[in-house]
Amino acid sequence: MPAVMTAIDTTASRATAAPASGEGSWPEGAILVVDDEPGMRNFLVKTLAPRCRFVAAAASAEEGERWMRAQRFDLVILDVALPGISGVQWLQALRAQGYGGEVILITAFASLDTAIEALRAGASDFILKPFRVPQILNAIRQCHERARLRRENFVLRRDVRPSPSQDTPLIGDSPATQRVRAAIERIAPMPSTVLIQGESGTGKELVARALHARSPRAGAPFVAVQCGAPSAEQLAHELFGRASGSHGAHDGLFVYAQGGTLFLDEVADLPPPVQASLLRVLEERQIRPVGSQQTVPVDVRVIAATNRPLADEVAAGRFREDLYFRLRVVDLTLPPLRERREDIPALVRHFVETLAPALGVAPLAVDEEAMALLQRYRWPGNVRELRNWVERSLILGEVNVSALYPPLREPLRPQAAEAPLDLETLQRRHIQAVLDSVGGDKTRAAQLLGVSRRTLERRVAEWAAQDGTTR
The missing domain is CATH 3.40.50.2300 (Response regulator)
Known part of the structure; x- marks a missing residue:
């Protein structure tokens, strides 16, 4: 020069x-x-x-x-x-x-x-x-x-998710919920990277927002990104930005989250090239926009979440072990709703109180018999599924546990006639029921399930391979 x-x-x-x-x-x-x-x-x-x-x-x-x-x-x-x-x-x-x-x-x-x-x-x-x-x-x-x-x-324009108050996993006083609250209070002030693990619908993003809100970064942006992008290139552009070129330049989400928190949802879906780039960012605290030879320092706390055990993804060769350890500085596992059934009455009351005014309908009372049936159900969709059930009940103006929501029919069979069902079978039945309810529309089903379309398609393909069929 x-x-x-x-x-x-x-x-x-x-x-x-x-x-x-x-x-x-x-x-x-x-x-x-x-x-x-x-x-x-x-x-x-x-x-x-x-x-x-x-x-x-x-x-x-x-x-x-x-x-x-x-x-x-x-x-x-x-x-x-x-x-x-x-x-x-x-x-x-x-x-x-x-x-x-x-x-x-x-x-x-x-x-x-x-x-x-x-x-x-x-x-x-x-x-x-x-x-x-x-x-x-x-x-x-x-x-x-x-x-x-x-x-x-x-x-603010990009964040169109529902208000955290509508999907909170922290309602209730079960021992499991109290442990989550205590963990949030202890972890939030720390600058460390956090890995949140738990099934779909347990409230991982809300916990991430709670960690941000209680941290010294609370006044800075909280930026959430779904890692299940259609391509590695698109996700790299979204995260790290793009340097000047024939397609123009733009900043990445790391820049927009400067001083705040970047939440990587469904981090297990990160494509291998982006995994390598993210590892460098966590090690060097610098990003390299796509097409640039220069790095940009960033001051961002990373919180990652996954609904699949990340250790299993590492063992299967789908996720980098070194990145796994970088993300898992602090590990927080959220309990499924079936492990804190005593919270269900409080959650139902909370959702009725918040959703009824928003929908412009009268609140509904759930009697003891219906509540007992709700507490017997395994809730493979966890808190999100319970919230959806309450919303449907309010819209239809009736509480019909046995017929309103098809996945709830299974627990109503006499206990003596029930065969034990593993979690994988319950999840498969629930996902299939949601797919059937939207006429096979995978995009809509993924939205209702709270996962990316890519994740949904992967699960359906795995089941099809097990059955020896094509879908």
């Missing part, structure tokens, strides 16, 4: 030399200065070095382009009048390539037309030269705040 292209990694220096004022600080950010005046470049680099993680300088848009291909920048401070491609022209090209970071345009020769052109091109701010240090730092502070709000809005 030409000698004029300079860079300072300030991570170590900031530990001992903090700026006099916090105004305009972007401790985790990388900033690129593009200006053809050496004095202005040096002034900005000297001003910003104590206030950001990484600062680089270039004398032209062409040199700045080379920096953008080699490094991810959160903010570009860009002179309008540059030799060759102008600052406004390059800004237009950056936006067309998909660059979504902040850009502050600076110029000594401003006019109203120039300012309008700059804003239309996508500039975050427009500052006239000469300017004082507080002026540029205030502009950087505003850019930092906009970037933070943009990340938070992205997370």
Whole structure:
């Protein structure tokens, strides 16, 4: 690279030399200065070095382009009048390539037309030269705040799951529930990676949210992602982002979760290439966007969840052993509903109280006989299945345990006539009943079961292979 292209990694220096004022600080950010005046470049680099993680300088848009291909920048401070491609022209090209970071345009020769052109091109701010240090730092502070709000809005728009209060696994006072509560209180303040294991419907995501809410990261984003993506490439793009290229650039969920928690649901479904990438992230605390040669530091707590015993996946060769141990710094196993049957009355009351107003229907009373039958049932779908049963009862306006929900017919047979059923058989019957209820629509069935379509298809294929049939 030409000698004029300079860079300072300030991570170590900031530990001992903090700026006099916090105004305009972007401790985790990388900033690129593009200006053809050496004095202005040096002034900005000297001003910003104590206030950001990484600062680089270039004398032209062409040199700045080379920096953008080699490094991810959160903010570009860009002179309008540059030799060759102008600052406004390059800004237009950056936006067309998909660059979504902040850009502050600076110029000594401003006019109203120039300012309008700059804003239309996508500039975050427009500052006239000469300017004082507080002026540029205030502009950087505003850019930092906009970037933070943009990340938070992205997370909020993306998170369309039901309210945790509707699916809480922490209702009840059974010994198993009390142990989960105690574990959450003990684990939450720690920075360690957590692996939550348990059957579908036991409330793994809600426990992850509880860990986040009770941690020092509570004010930062909680970002949940399903690991059962259609392809390894798509999941890698979603998690780690993509560098500038023919398809544009975008940040990954690790960046959007910066300072907060990233929840990896159904982590057993991670494709092998993504497993390797995730292992590097957990070891190095840096991500490498797809197509980039540079890494981006991240400060994210990872909480993973799986409804299949991850040790079995390792033994079967489907999951990396080294990643398993990295994820299992703290292991929390959630009990199925059949192991805390005494919580069922409290859960039923809770769901009736929360769902009836939401549905606009009258609450229903569940008598002792019906409640006893509910407590006898094994609930292969766990708390989620119980909630769905309550919702259906409210919609239909009646409590009919024996006929309302087909999987509930099995426990009503006389005990003497019952043959012991293993968990695999119960799960298979339940999944088949849900598939039948939606006419074989696997996408809808997966949503009702709380698993990815990929997981559902894998289970159905396994059963078909056992039966010697095709589905």
